[in-house]
Amino acid sequence: MGGRITALDVLRGVAILGTLGTNIWIFTDPAGPAGFLAGASGAGEALLRMVSNGKFLALLSIMFGIGLALQHDSAVRRGQRWPGWYLWRSALLLFEGMLHFTLIFEFDVLMFYALVSVLVAFLVGRGSRVVWAWLAGAAVVHVAFVALLTVGLLAGAASIDGGGLVIDTSSWLAHARSRLDNVVALRAEAVFVLPLSTVLFLAGARLLRAGALEDSERGRRVQRRLMAWGLGLGLPLNVLTTLAGGAWFAVDRYLCAPLVAFGLLGGITALVHRMRESAGPLRRGVTAVGRSALTCYIAQNLIASVLCYRWGFDLVGRFGHLGVLFTVAMWLVVSSLLVVGASWWMNRFRRGPVEAVWHWAYVAPQRWIGPPAVLDVPSSRRAGSAAD
Template sequence: MSGRITALDVLRGVAVLGTLGTNIWIFTDPAGPGGFLDGASGPVEALVRMVSNGKFLALLSILFGIGLAVQHRSAVRRGQRWPGWYLWRSALLMVEGLLHFVLIFEFDVLMFYALVSVAVAFLVGRGTRVVWGWLVGAAVVHVLLVGLVTVALFLGEASTGGGLAIDTSGWWAQVRSRLDHFLVLRAEAVFVVPLSTVLFLAGVLLLRAGALEDSVRGRRVRRRLTGWGLGVGLPLNVLTTLAGGEWFAVDRYLCAPLVAFGLLGGITALVHRMRAEPGVLRAGVTAVGRTALSCYIGQNLIASVLCYPWGLDLVGRFGHLGGWFTAVMWVVVSAVLVLGASWWTRRFSRGPVEAVWNWAYRAPQRRSAVV
């Protein structure tokens, strides 16, 4: 059990830091958050962006599904009604995501996760055949949507460039811009909701299959994940990245999630081969995984303060350095997260956001118990 939990914490930490690898391009774009939507300036930058684009967010989605399945198992073991209070968790996540979107980050995913978690909560306890049926159905819808957008891109009926202007001259001005462009900024739900449904349900099935276990069946599952995800998905990801903007949807929403399964298999296998006592790097990544929600929100807040004109405006000073500046910013913010999470977890059992969130989750339960 401890090995499985350790692997899960490491995976979450890698996913959060990897997601920062995508988001940092948004913060360091001289044209602001909207400039990121116009894509890379050349093949070299496109390949650098490819390293993180889409795959770690997909990995985070798979892990969310695994976490949901773990909570379901715990509720069943305790004889608790399901989904029961889990729906309150989803409601809190929606509120958390809305606040995160409005106050901190235009491209929040927590709101989407909250929506998908409600649907998956009613499926997690069903038989494997039923779960597979819903997974395949969501996958068909997702592939059709990606196909339609790809055809539109080839026909010139759509564009990957958003032309979206987000005012970053002041924090309140940026908040107003997010609200003014709310529907446009939330339009990615067309892809994220069906894709997240697939990935959440895949996480449920992977937990059942023992993918995180240090066992014979676990190693068998991980070999398949690594083979398909890195052996097939990664080369396809490179091809679609270099093929041009017309393949944007295929690259981000089909190939990248396939690579995420390979990352899950490879990273978990590596964790099980490591010595029991974690080194400094693994301990730091594990700490980030234990405080994943705090670090996900924190990385966007820190990057905003460092990069935007209403903060330290480092983009205004060093944005002309391009990818080098972006890479340095990723290292700096990642280091802050790792060091901060390590310091915090040595003193507290939960991250700061997790602690507040847990209080809000428990409060109505305590009240109903008293009544």
């Protein structure tokens, strides 16, 4: 695949802005993360939360798997050793996630993305049987986790209401200290979703190989199937589990939402190909967000923190009583800043600011140690993806 895949940039941009749609409820809740975990105050708010809850984070995970597969294929074409220097990328991502968690946002996803990427890096080039075996095994473990948690919630033996979680936002330093004091509680979900992330990463890699992003008959066939399962089946189930109450939280967020994410992947890709000749300002802006996804992910959490928390402008203290209206307004404000800022930057530079620093950190040791090792790979392997 030569050049950038337009649909991939749009999908990343949608995933980043959609992830903000989930996180914005945390920033705008007067009780902070504990209030967000306590759940919606009514059916209307629950349905509004459902629009973004879980599905865009799942979409972002699928995109990460697709990106990993693209890097693997590029290394194979060049005859470079794999995973090789990719493991350094994972180490950098883990370090960046630790900084992001400590300094900016308590529900960082970069740390567990880094951990999962190491495992998937060793699997992505293996044959179909090996990949499907790992994918199925991780799916079974994940479903078992969800089932156990759901049984516990239904029986009243488990709780996700954030009781006892105290996050002090009176100052930036106090906020950072609160994250470290509550690191076990705040990182619990990251551990819980490791099997799910493995499934989504591997599924993303398999979908790339199946042509899910292609503007071809094969690609359109895959996109239709994704929409049928994700939107035709997953979306109605998502509505049902949302309205069923807090006891079905795990099924709603960790089973139904990822299923909807596959439908979004198919639907957005099909729409991008259908409208490829009419890219307006909004699509160009979303594409710019996707091209600078790492910068925008960190920036959205930093901007929302400054606007909402007491150590910043404390807009929650002033307007938090407006509830859903305030939350939606904050999402629109932060999203607009991201779209405008990313468009301005990407019109002038090749990479986003965080991506540029990250790329330098990735390349620098290679200059000292030497270029990646080149293997004697048969030309048939260099021409395409790993043989199944």
